[in-house]
Amino acid sequence: MASLGLVSDPDFPSHVADSLAESLPRYLTERLDEAEWSIELVSDPVAAGRSSGKEILDATERQRRLHGWDYAVGVTDLPLRQEKRPVLADIGQEHERVGVISLPALGGFQPQRRARQLLASVLAELTGNDDRTDNGLYSPPTEVLAPIRRERASSDSIAVRYRSTRRRGRARLLSGMVRSNTPWRLVLGMSGALAAALATSVFGLTSSTVWQIADMLGPFRRGLLVVLAVALMATWLIVTHKLWEKPRYTADREQRMLYNSSTALTIVTGVGCLYVVLFAANLAGSLFLIDPELLSSSLGGSIGIGNYLGLALAATSMGVAAGALGSGLEDDATVRRAAYGYREAQRRANQQQTEQREQTGYPDQAGVRQQTEQQDQNGSREGTEQDSDTER
Template structure:
């Protein structure tokens, strides 16, 4: 029995690791041309917290692997790793039988499928450095970079760093890799959960939207404005709510001892994009709710009498737009009453600091136990 350990950060990386634990035992023998039986275990442990390089994370993964008596260990993290301004997809410690996968570098599309492909490639690299693997025909064992990763993830590079702890590294190209990295960071933030987490903003938005549906003044405003003016107002309201969330909950990261300038930019851009997606989901939800409510509650004759002309679906859409826009504007004020922890989950810097504190507390406990035992 071959034991593979997946050491995952909390939240989205843990979801990926649990998925891999379900599918890999049946797929690894075929994918790696290895007839041994595999078992996959998941350990939730923020080993990447406070560590800025792949080598440091691989050493921590090696310690866990030895402690758990695993044959191989792979760290699954949502920490965006970079080397020489290039996003890093994976680092492989072939001699130590450990690997590291950075989920954001995989992009925001099909993260489960891509993560499975990368883990298989990491194991293929490790097996390629063992005497047992060398006994297998090369054409049977190795799937190769181009057949496995390049076709899935686009332009990436396989490197062999001149370092003891990192035997192989996979990195993305600079321009396309950065765009994929940002999309992956937004995906890791799970922005759609932000809508349901902000109960105060959601309640305020629904209340004001309901009021707008009963106001003939709101009906007339929605009917009078043209499409381009509606679009500008929507963008302004969404920007207002995102800005208010960032300022009121102090989500903007600054360069410090643990975060360099480029990483701070990545954190801030991904936070703004996450909030933008989350607030947009809130707006679209309100819009759909208002359209259905308006069609059910407001008779065409009543709406036509207030607007002074015959009405159709487009006029109901204008009414729903006006009510939803008012609701989101009110939700921006209601978001200031939210629990900081609820909103800050959308910020990479906050989650990283939170995990770093957990790791530091564990280090202190270990030191106290060792000093007490001594």
């Protein structure tokens, strides 16, 4: 029996690794020479602080030796790129029994299925099985949307690399970065914004003036109202909480564009989810609370479902606009946790800490280095303690 360790970043990669652990044993048995596989999971916050494929491979190798696994694969949501091309996986040269897969490069749809296919190819490399055509990784749709290429890496630390093409792969990478941020969590992650949105929506549903304004709006202006409300809250969140990536932190212009594009899409998607949920609640509330005769007497005409839809849309737009102001009551850390996954939230927090240190004066470098090493050691101990509960 061969043992495999999956060393994942916390948050979304851990969920993917947990799904893989359930389906992998049988999947690998059908495609690789080993008769049986045992899978163990480790969520490593220290590895989540690394910023390159080589560093993640080193951290994964340390976990492999610590647990005595035959093979180990890191599962990360770090968007890896090489020569401006998205990297799906790296197989170690210096560490011959470890590899790493980058979830964002797999795209935003069906990440578990694609991660399983890619992991089977990575394990085929690690075990010396050359059959890489049987797992669906090179399917015709993939070749059309974002072709995957296997190549020998010109590096002392990486033996084999799986990468995508630059242009088509970049679109898939961007969608994967948004998926890793799980934007729908934005709905419940900011209690202040949600409370302001709900309170304002209730006011809109009970105001006869809002009823009349909603009835006068045509389809075009209603659609424009929705776009403006979502754009207002998204822009407010990005600007107020300093979510825009600055050139000083990411010198690579294309990488910076990816970070900023993923932030904008994540926030817009999250606010869109908030709008849909709030609209459904307002529509249900208006149908339940507002009698058709009362609405008819206020609007002066026959009442249909279209009137209730327009009313719910107007109240929702008011609520989302108020939610933008309510989000100003949230601290930056709360917004980062709601808008990003663990790794990206930590990276943004480190940037903010750097700015704060610059404003107050740098501590001595030895103190900074000692503090960083202590945090890494604490994170490693915490990750090891958590591993005992998640191993399987």
